[in-house]
Amino acid sequence: MTRVPPHPRSRRGHRRCRAASFRRSAAAVTVDPAPTSASAAQWAVAPASSAGPDGRISLRHTIDPGSGVDDAIAVSNLGTAPATYTVAPGDGILGDSGAFDIAAGDPQESGAWITVDGLDAGTVTVAPGETRVLPVRIDVPGGATPGDHPAGIVVGVTRSSDGVAVTNRVGVRVHLQVAGDIVPALDVADVTATFTPALVPFAPGTLRVETRVENTGNVRLGALAAVSGAGVDAAALTGDPAELLPGDSATVVTETSAWPVFALFGTSTVRPVVLGDDAVTAPAVVEEGFTTPAVSWTGAAVLLLAVGAIAAAVAKRRRRRAGRAEAAADAEVPADAETPADAETPADAEASALGRVDVGAR
Structure with missing residues (x-):
């Protein structure tokens, strides 16, 4: 069994946008912000053509350095009252849960390449039941490095309740890749294994292997890990792969059963996985x-x-043998014991016989 624990913060150092979290399979979603009144706003944002939402789940573009592309998003008010939404592009990161997120604050990288038109001071007001299409322009600097530069566009509403301002956001993901030398690569930074024995004597226990995987290439990849070895029940490369953006790392946890053989020697195998519609070739597996x-x-x-x-x-x-031996020794007659005084010795017997002969001769 392979599990992916909470993902660490991106090494880019962005602050996570706490109110927004966007998974790959739901880049364009409808969110009910737990309204405090019946007229509280509900809304959706999605990729769009000039006619409205076009069924895509993200904005996906490969652009040459120094070039640009036009696209659009649609903001739909699903509530019963007009609402004013804040619209802002941002840098793409991976949040603490491992899901794609959009950094809060001013964008420092690819988010700064995105411009959203049709706004009034960064906001757009949409009537109930109305959908507004907002043009999007992406301009890539001439010195941009090849590879993935994840970004997104956040659409949010801020309301006050009991004097506390609460901002709810939804967003659409921007898969932005700068054309050039594309290098997909994963590396294993560290492997830590622990064994938890079963309560039943000599029964198989649980082997937990934590494999630290780094994306050392310039495009995003998924990572699956498996373990094998003598006395180890091989764990299949299954489950949801951990997503790693360029420069990111994640710990992939694999648990399986293993026999208590005093010492387990095994191998953690990491298989890179191409995610979504990414047009890259997965690199070879990595073993440690x-x-x-x-x-x-x-x-x-x-x-x-x-x-x-x-x-x-x-x-x-x-002890029993020693006791029997001692008892037997006590029962034997000692070898140097004295002969009784009245006992006839062989010499006496011979002398008596000679005496009898002599008497007869006389």
Whole structure:
């Protein structure tokens, strides 16, 4: 089983836009901002042609350095009262959850290349049930580096409730790639493995492998990880891949069962995945080895008890043998014991016989 934990903040240093989070599969969404009244605004934003929303889920363009392209978004008021929306482009990042997000504040990179027309001081007022199409212009600087430069356009409403201003935002993702030398690449920065034994002695436990993956190329990629090794139940490359933007990193967690064989030696295999409609070729898999102690502590306790019982039985048997030997030694006649005074020795017997012969001769 492969899981992707919360993603760290992007190394670009942007602040996360806390009120907006946009996943790849829902770049254009309708949001109900938990209205405080029946007339509170509801709205949607989506890619559009001049006639209105056109069914795309994102703005996707590959542009040469120094060139530009025109596109559009549609803002729809689904509420029952007029609403004024703030519209602003921003740099694309990955939020703490690993989902695509748009940085708050003034854009510092690709978000600054986007201009939205048809606004009044950065806002647009839309009547209830109306959809407004806003032209979008993207101009790429001449010195822009090749590769992905993620961005997005946020549409939000700010309302006050009990003296507290609350801003709700939805947005559309901009897949922006600068033409040139495209290099997809992932690398494994670190692998950490831990083994949790089962309560049942000698039964398989749980092996948890954390693989730190870095996007060292210039286009986004997904990453899936699997583990293998002696005593390890191989975990398949399944689940949702972790998305990594250029320069980002993520920890992919893989859990599987493994036998308590005192030490596990295995391999974490990372497979790069092409996401969505990206026109790139996935690079080769990356492998990194790991080792971790794998001891069944309940099994070790059983072994210690068994060894102790065997040692006690052997000691008891030796004591019994020693006692029987001592008793047998006490029962034997000593080799140097004195002959009784009235006992006839062989010499006496011979002398008596000679004496009898002599008497007969006389």
